Amino acid sequence: xxxxxxxxxxxxxxxxxxxxxxxxxxxxxxxxxxxxxxxxxxxxxxxxxxxxxxxxxxxxxxxxxxxxxxxxxxxxxxxxxxxxxxxxxxxxxxxxxxxxxxxxxxxxxxxxxxxxxxxxxxxxxxxxxxxxxxxxxxxxxxxxxxxxxxxxxxxxxxxxxxxxxxxxxxxxxxxxxxxxxxxxxxxxxxxxxxxxxxxxxxxxxxxxxxxxxxxxxxxxxxxxxxxxxxxxxxxxxxxxxxxxxxxxxxxxxxxxxxxxxxxxxxxxxxxxxxxxxxxxxxxxxxxxxxxxxxxxxxxxxxxxxxxxxxxxxxxxxxxxxxxxxxxxxxxxxxxxxxxxxxxxxxxxxxxxxxxxxxxxxxxxxxxxxxxxxxxxxxxxxxxxxxxxxxxx
Amino acid sequence: xxxxxxxxxxxxxxxxxxxxxxxxxxxxxxxxxxxxxxxxxxxxxxxxxxxxxxxxxxxxxxxxxxxxxxxxxxxxxxxxxxxxxxxxxxxxxxxxxxxxxxxxxxxxxxxxxxxxxxxxxxxxxxxxxxxxxxxxxxxxxxxxxxxxxxxxxxxxxxxxxx
Numbered sequence: 001x002x003x004x005x006x007x008x009x010x011x012x013x014x015x016x017x018x019x020x021x022x023x024x025x026x027x028x029x030x031x032x033x034x035x036x037x038x039x040x041x042x043x044x045x046x047x048x049x050x051x052x053x054x055x056x057x058x059x060x061x062x063x064x065x066x067x068x069x070x071x072x073x074x075x076x077x078x079x080x081x082x083x084x085x086x087x088x089x090x091x092x093x094x095x096x097x098x099x100x101x102x103x104x105x106x107x108x109x110x111x112x113x114x115x116x117x118x119x120x121x122x123x124x125x126x127x128x129x130x131x132x133x134x135x136x137x138x139x140x141x142x143x144x145x146x147x148x149x150x151x152x153x154x155x156x157x158x159x160x161x162x163x164x165x166x167x168x169x170x171x172x173x174x175x176x177x178x179x180x181x182x183x184x185x186x187x188x189x190x191x192x193x194x195x196x197x198x199x200x201x202x203x204x205x206x207x208x209x210x211x212x213x214x215x216x217x218x219x220x221x222x223x224x225x226x227x228x229x230x231x232x233x234x235x236x237x238x239x240x241x242x243x244x245x246x247x248x249x250x251x252x253x254x255x256x257x258x259x260x261x262x263x264x265x266x267x268x269x270x271x272x273x274x275x276x277x278x279x280x281x282x283x284x285x286x287x288x289x290x291x292x293x294x295x296x297x298x299x300x301x302x303x304x305x306x307x308x309x310x311x312x313x314x315x316x317x318x319x320x321x322x323x324x325x326x327x328x329x330x331x332x333x334x335x336x337x338x339x340x341x342x343x344x345x346x347x348x349x350x351x352x353x354x355x356x357x358x359x360x361x362x363x364x365x366x367x368x369x370x371x372x373x374x375x376x377x378x379x380x381x382x383x384x385x386x387x388x389x390x391x392x
Numbered sequence: 393x394x395x396x397x398x399x400x401x402x403x404x405x406x407x408x409x410x411x412x413x414x415x416x417x418x419x420x421x422x423x424x425x426x427x428x429x430x431x432x433x434x435x436x437x438x439x440x441x442x443x444x445x446x447x448x449x450x451x452x453x454x455x456x457x458x459x460x461x462x463x464x465x466x467x468x469x470x471x472x473x474x475x476x477x478x479x480x481x482x483x484x485x486x487x488x489x490x491x492x493x494x495x496x497x498x499x500x501x502x503x504x505x506x507x508x509x510x511x512x513x514x515x516x517x518x519x520x521x522x523x524x525x526x527x528x529x530x531x532x533x534x535x536x537x538x539x540x541x542x543x544x545x546x547x548x549x550x551x552x553x554x
Contacts, residue, residue, distance in 0.1 A: 015554065017552060017553065017554045020552055021550070021551065021552040021553075024551045024552050025551060030551070032551040032552060034551060034552035034553070035549045035550065035551070035552065035553050036553045036554050037549060037553060039547070039549070041545075123554060124554045125554075173554070295402065295417035295418065296417070298416050298417050298418075298419055299413065299416055299417050302416045345551060345552060347552060351554070352554075368406060368409075
């Protein structure tokens with residue numbers, strides 16, 4: 001029999017998260033700080049709207065790009081929050097989560113051999129998506145001393161004649177880093193000068209602390225070269241509904257819609273009805289959840305620093321990214337030993353790119369009690385390690 | 393939001409938080425948080441820190457009743473005097489002045505139906521200005537203080553996700 005598989009797919013490395021997940025699931029009583037989704041259930045009024053749509057037998061396909069009512073609300077939301085204006089009819093596409101939108105944007109824009117710049121550590125899907133289009137992923141190593149922000153200098157150095165696209169994953173998973181308007185302006189200037197497009201993954205845009213999120217698409221000269229990706233999973237606690245969206249120039253969105261039409265048809269209808277309610281009536285829920293994350297963020301940051309782990313202050317998403325390099329072991333080894341000895345599951349930074357080496361991603365989307373318990377165990381673990389190493 | 397409101401909103405969710413923890417979570421000075429809590433305790437903005445207990449899950453048998461009370465208000469004192477006479481009883485958990493078809497809601501806690509019935513017939517109904525009472529027993533508590541008492545929801549998330 002012939003080999004049934006596409007070697008390009010086989011060659012893609014499985015997600016590092018997956019490997020860790022397999023180890024954790026073997027351990028029944030482990031406390032996990034490894035989850036990349038809100039601990040809140042979807043607010044009830046949103047769930048109820050989904051239920052109502054089923055009662056009313058809204059069980060058919062919607063148009064490929066999504067319910068017009070939802071697209072209109074998405075455009076209102078983006079204008080209201082981030083001052084970016086899109087046409088609901090031609091410049092907005094509702095997708096199955098932000099993940100689909102990322103895939104579509106890369107597929108619609110990247111030709112074989114073209115380079116896509118991906119700052120890392122970052123979400124796990126960008127690189128495989130680029131490889132599947134036969135594009136060439138080019139990694140920029142974000143640095144702790146820059147608080148894991150992308151700098152214009154690093155960007156400029158990574159650009160070649162073949163560079164087509166920059167993936168801009170901020171607020172960032174796994175580091176929690178955000179970009180300020182100043183950073184963005186410098187990056188935008190490079191993009192305009194070098195004629196590079198941007199896929200801006202803003203899925204955590206509603207979860208920033210102390211300062212509001214700024215979309216690069218709101219800066220002069222950027223709207224025409226940016227695909228903004230966002231969705232309902234993080235801000236509105238709707239991960240399981242699988243609903244995201246992409247907004248951008250008509251020419252690009254239309255091609256993305258074409259792929260979406262053939263591959264997916266349309267995003268789930270009940271999710272779309274629920275999402276309309278999320279955008280119309282959800283601002284208060286988001287504010288409440290943000291406030292709650294912010295308290296936990298401060299608590300976790302304080303605890304980590306108090307146990308002597310160098311940790312920069314993250315202002316976005318719901319992650320902190322402490323440095324554990326002092327123990328002279330890989331992040332992977334640290335996380336595995338921590339799991340074995342203290343039954344706390346924390347994802348090694350390397351699951352999000354090689355440059356995550358020496359770091360851990362701690363999610364604080366957990367109750368105060370759980371965070372306290374897990375961090376107490378981490379403290380014991382760290383102190384043991386230091387004692388052991390002191391003896392040597 | 394002012395410091396007092398921030399503290400109250402946090403304690404409303406979790407009264408176990410210490411001043412030190414609150415200070416970290418709210419990005420405020422610990423001394424200032426302590427002082428603010430003390431002030432609110434003194435001014436009875438914060439009246440106490442009881443624990444929300446589901447007694448049904450324990451060995452103690454306890455009955456809760458809600459009693460609608462109609463009273464004759466007293467000249468110059470309205471309902472306050474009679475309310476005070478009622479709320480001083482230890483069995484009485486809460487007293488509210490109501491709008492609508494009756495005047496006071498009295499929440500009672502007792503060890504049995506009988507003890508509550510006795511309290512109502514002997515203590516409450518016999519007070520001078522009380523015109524009538526209607527007793528409703530609580531059969532099951534589903535939610536209290538914003539918290540669901542039945543079916544504690546498990547964390548259904550996958551243990552590790554990107």
